[in-house]
Amino acid sequence: MPEYPAKLQEYLDDFSFISTRDERVDYLIAIADEFEPVSAAIATKPYDEGHRVVGCESEAFVWAIERPDHTLDFHFDVLNPQGLSAMAMCAILDQSCSGAPLEQVAAIDGEVVFTFFGRDISMGKGRGLTELVNAVVYSAKQGLRH
Numbered sequence: 001m002p003e004y005p006a007k008l009q010e011y012l013d014d015f016s017f018i019s020t021r022d023e024r025v026d027y028l029i030a031i032a033d034e035f036e037p038v039s040a041a042i043a044t045k046p047y048d049e050g051h052r053v054v055g056c057e058s059e060a061f062v063w064a065i066e067r068p069d070h071t072l073d074f075h076f077d078v079l080n081p082q083g084l085s086a087m088a089m090c091a092i093l094d095q096s097c098s099g100a101p102l103e104q105v106a107a108i109d110g111e112v113v114f115t116f117f118g119r120d121i122s123m124g125k126g127r128g129l130t131e132l133v134n135a136v137v138y139s140a141k142q143g144l145r146h
């Protein structure tokens with residue numbers, strides 16, 4: 001298994017102990033409550049479509065801003081107020097990938113979505129959340145090229 005950012009690995013480890021769907025839902029709702037939309041200093045609505053996560057039903061957007069140490073700060077917004085799964089995934093990615101070594105962020109596999117949300121999520125939701133992860137991974141890979 002590739003080395004993931006430490007905070008992401010902590011989340012994955014925490015989820016490995018969850019045994020019921022109700023526990024998973026409760027934990028994801030708690031994480032979604034930590035979601036903070038992008039600040040107006042980074043972007044204002046209407047957002048540039050280049051930041052939209054294609055395939056995400058919750059209308060998620062991602063921005064990657066380079067830090068002086070050449071890591072990235074990730075910022076997100078989810079336009080659908082019912083998009084708790086997307087909000088939870090954004091909070092996880094923000095907290096675990098912002099400031100993390102780009103090599104570790106670039107190594108993240110979209111399969112982490114199923115660790116967090118389970119295999120029984122809908123195909124549409126699974127695709128959208130995986131595309132959210134892929135957007136972050138893509139930004140990290142782009143950062144490694146510069």
